Amino acid sequence: MHNDKQAQHAAGWTEEQANPANAAGITSDAHDAKRAARRRRFAVFFGVAALAGMAWLTYWGLSARFFEETDDAYVAGNIVQIAAQIPGTVTDILVENTRQVRAGQPLVKLDDAEAAAAFAQAKAQLTLAVRQVANATISRKLYVQSIDARRAELALAQRALAARDHASVEVVSPEELARAREAVAVAQANLASAQVQLDAARALGGKFPVEASPPVLQAAAQLRLAYRNLQRTTVVSPVDGTVGQRSVQIGQQVGPGLALMSIIPLERLWVEANFKEGQIRSMRVGQPVRIVSDVYGSQVVYQGHVEGFSAGTGSAFSMLPSQNAAGNWIKVVQRVPIVISLDPAELAAHPLRLGLSMQVSVDTHVRSGHLIGNDTPAAAQSTRVHDNVSRDADALIAQIIRDNSDRGGAAD
Known part of the structure; x- marks a missing residue:
């Protein structure tokens, strides 16, 4: 047999040419082995892919579908x-x-040169007004006493006239009777003049305290304004x-x-996240939010809450709102700004600045909060730094009135 193979080899034949049936069997077995190996690889690949897909579907159904994420978010605050x-x-x-x-x-x-001069002038005007009203009050008392004296003089003159009016010529001369009548007329005129003076004093001072009289109130208002301008x-x-x-x-x-x-109050910052309109379907006020800043990276995670939804999309409030009535219209997905509050303690530990980029992930598991349009109003903001100015001005006005008026005789 060895000699046969040598003869075949010497003749230039191969083993496959010498035995065609045997060669065909070997080739078929090799192809079958390759196909089996290929099928095993495909089965493993598709099995792993199916397992991965099932794992992903399970993860998405149990967790991932409840989270809405965006990196179109920035730190905002009051300026x-x-x-x-x-x-x-x-x-x-x-x-x-x-x-x-x-x-x-x-x-x-x-x-402050002009403001200081205006303040000094207003202060002098208030002092003058208070003294005028105080003097009018004192004068009013004098006029009351003067009226009493004039009434007494009139009564005396009338009695003297009555005693002489029916007397005979031998007892009272005509000249004496004329002087008695003239004395009554003079007394009546003096009483009328005193009454006019009293009415004028009452019109100036009234029956109110000095601080409530119109001239003093007007001067006090001018002083209050001048004091505020000086402080400003x-x-x-x-x-x-x-x-x-x-x-x-x-x-x-x-x-x-x-x-x-x-x-910029950096201790009162928040995040404005711009979500696509389809992403806010399950969002509610109060839902927890996981926030990561590009400044600190994933090592620092802020825990926030959905505070509210914007009343419109970003394009609705832009300087040039889009006009979609044209014939060549292309739908563009809109984004709605969402306000997210930050924990003050975390913000104090890791300060932020306006405009920093943030990555936001909203957990929508709990959907019992308010819907869009039912947001709770934010707390009102106020400042009290100017309240002392009004109190100081009122204290100064009261001091000027006390120093320049007789409060015991403010009314009759």
């Missing part, structure tokens, strides 16, 4: 514009950008925050409405 309340020239700038300020802290000072030459911060966008310069002429700088 308090600082402006002068009266016109004037800037003489001092007391803060710079990035500085922390407290409510009531002076920021800018204006030239010092521009103060209405809130606690950080200075930004300072544009005021020394010597600049400023007036009401001209922004000098901004104060």
Whole structure:
């Protein structure tokens, strides 16, 4: 047999050419093995894919479908514009950008020469008005006493005339009777004059206390306004925050409405997340939110809550709203701004700045909160830094009235 193979090889034949049936069997077995291996690989691949798909469907059905995510979210907050309340020239700038300020802290000072002069004039006018009303009160008492004296004189003159009116010529001469009648007329005129003077004093002072008389009230209002204008030459911060966008310069002429700088309260920030209109279907007020900032990365996670929904989409409030009445209309998915509150403790531990990018994930498992349009109103914001100005002005007015009036004789 070995010799046969050598002979075949010598003749240039291969083993497959020498035994065609055997070669065909070997080739078929090889192809079958490859197909079986391929089928096993496909089965493993599709099995793993099916398991992965089932795992994903299970995860989506139990958890993922309850979360709405977006990276179109940014930190927002209040930007308090600082402006002068009266016109004037800037003489001092007391803060710079990035500085922390407290409510009531002076920021800018204006030239107060004119305001100080107006305040001094208003103060003198109030002093004069109080003294005039006080003098009118004293004069009113004098006029009352004068009327009593004039009435007594009239009664005496009338008695003297009555005694002489029916006497004979031998007892009372005509000249004496004429003088008696003239004395009665003079007494009546004096009484009428005293009554007019009393009415004039009452019209000026009235029967009210000095502080309630019209001249004093008018002068007090002018003094109160002058005092406020004098205090307004010092521009103060209405809130606690950080200075930004300072544009005021020394010597600049400023007036009401001209922004000098901004104060940003960094302890009261929130996130505005822009979700697609289809994503807000299951969102409710109060749902928990997981927030990650690009500044700190995934190592810092903020826990927030849905605070409310915007009344319209971003395009509805843009400067140039889209006009969809044209013939070439293309539908564009709109985004609705969602306000998300932040935990003050977390914000204090990891401060943020306006405009920072955030990644937001809203957990919509709990859907018992308010729907769109039933949002709870936000708490009102206010400042009390100017309340002391009114109290100080009222205290100054009261002191001037006390120092220049006799309160014991304010009314008769």
